[in-house]
Amino acid sequence: MARSDVQLMLDVKAGDELSFEMLLHKYRKPLVNFLCRMVRDQAAAEDLAQEVFFRVYRARKEYSPSAKFTTWLFRIATNLALNAIRDGRYRQMQISIDAPAAEDEPAFQLPSREARADDRLIERERNQMIRGAILTLPEKQRAAVVLHKYHDMDYAEIGKILGCSESALKSLLFRAYETLRVQLALLVARPAAQPAGEGKRHEL
Amino acid sequence: MSCEKISNALIAYLDGRASSDERFVIEAHLKLCAACQERAEEFRRLWQVMSEVPAVEPSPAFDARLRQRIAEAAKPKFWGWMLPAPRFAVSVALLVALSIWVGGRRPRSVNLQNMAANSEEQFRMIKDLGVLENYDVLSNFDALSDLPASTQPAQDQQQKRPSDSPGSGSGA
Numbered sequence: 001m002a003r004s005d006v007q008l009m010l011d012v013k014a015g016d017e018l019s020f021e022m023l024l025h026k027y028r029k030p031l032v033n034f035l036c037r038m039v040r041d042q043a044a045a046e047d048l049a050q051e052v053f054f055r056v057y058r059a060r061k062e063y064s065p066s067a068k069f070t071t072w073l074f075r076i077a078t079n080l081a082l083n084a085i086r087d088g089r090y091r092q093m094q095i096s097i098d099a100p101a102a103e104d105e106p107a108f109q110l111p112s113r114e115a116r117a118d119d120r121l122i123e124r125e126r127n128q129m130i131r132g133a134i135l136t137l138p139e140k141q142r143a144a145v146v147l148h149k150y151h152d153m154d155y156a157e158i159g160k161i162l163g164c165s166e167s168a169l170k171s172l173l174f175r176a177y178e179t180l181r182v183q184l185a186l187l188v189a190r191p192a193a194q195p196a197g198e199g200k201r202h203e204l
Numbered sequence: 205m206s207c208e209k210i211s212n213a214l215i216a217y218l219d220g221r222a223s224s225d226e227r228f229v230i231e232a233h234l235k236l237c238a239a240c241q242e243r244a245e246e247f248r249r250l251w252q253v254m255s256e257v258p259a260v261e262p263s264p265a266f267d268a269r270l271r272q273r274i275a276e277a278a279k280p281k282f283w284g285w286m287l288p289a290p291r292f293a294v295s296v297a298l299l300v301a302l303s304i305w306v307g308g309r310r311p312r313s314v315n316l317q318n319m320a321a322n323s324e325e326q327f328r329m330i331k332d333l334g335v336l337e338n339y340d341v342l343s344n345f346d347a348l349s350d351l352p353a354s355t356q357p358a359q360d361q362q363q364k365r366p367s368d369s370p371g372s373g374s375g376a
């Protein structure tokens with residue numbers, strides 16, 4: 001039977017290096033992705049993820065399973081990320097996320113013939129736009145959204161990670177998604193709601 | 205129930221984590237309120253859109269880098285074993301004595317400054333050896349610390365002394 005994360009960590013505490021490798025293997029990718037969505041770029045995210053795992057290892061002797069392992073792990077990661085962001089060590093993306101959303105940028109008015117010619121570019125631009133919108137959220141909202149949306153955590157766990165009550169978290173999440181809904185209106189708004197009669201739109 | 209009161213429970217409703225009571229209230233509201241219906245619809249689409257963004261892969265060197273960092277931290281700290289080492293203390297003392305002797309004619313402040321720079325240089329040399337991560341060098345370190353570390357900088361200083369003036373005037 002597979003050992004639980006808590007058991008693995010207890011084994012690390014007892015001196016079993018292999019258990020640490022297993023935890024690393026399991027959480028390396030989720031953690032890098034979480035941090036990638038919190039800070040500007042992947043290199044910065046990996047630096048932070050390194051720090052998280054290093055601290056986990058360093059704290060192994062003091063580990064006591066008072067919470068889920070993921071709660072502990074992501075709490076360390078969130079604190080490090082929030083501190084780094086507040087220090088300004090990883091400047092938030094200042095790129096043009098706001099601009100294209102506010103002005104009607106043709107690149108996102110899919111699909112024209114030219115646009116379809118380079119679907120991959122469009123995909124990349126869409127992804128950048130979405131990542132960018134998340135990065136412009138205030139950092140605590142950002143963390144809440146990322147944990148909720150991309151890590152599928154429940155309110156109790158996210159609340160413990162962020163140190164806030166469930167009801168505070170719910171309103172945090174609502175405000176964050178409300179901001180994203182507006183910022184990403186071009187990607188989110190119902191097609192029927194857009195003015196009819198633009199030829200390009202019917203080329204599909 | 206008002207739209208505002210609905211809004212905080214809306215996310216939980218949409219992600220399936222609302223209680224059955226909440227669900228009942230929200231569904232009743234959504235039937236009557238086009239604005240909230242629209243918003244709910246857009247939240248659903250927002251989540252779809254957000255799911256499009258692919259996950260990144262950690263760089264291949266990630267694990268190796270971490271293991272290296274852990275291994276480095278596990279090594280005894282240089283300061284920890286250097287400072288109590290009598291040889292090191294003796295060499296520092298010799299260095300200080302030498303500096304004072306060599307700098308005898310100089311104004312005292314300049315002399316102290318050089319001393320500080322000098323021992324700093326020595327410390328840096330010692331620390332740099334750690335960066336090499338060469339176990340041979342580390343294990344032979346005792347031998348190294350005997351001669352060159354203590355005498356080299358002093359010799360440098362001796363050679364430079366007669367001609368040097370660019371650095372010495374500024375700080376005093």
Ligand SMILES: [Zn+2]
Pocket residue numbers: 206207210233237238239240241
């Ligand atoms: Zn309503």
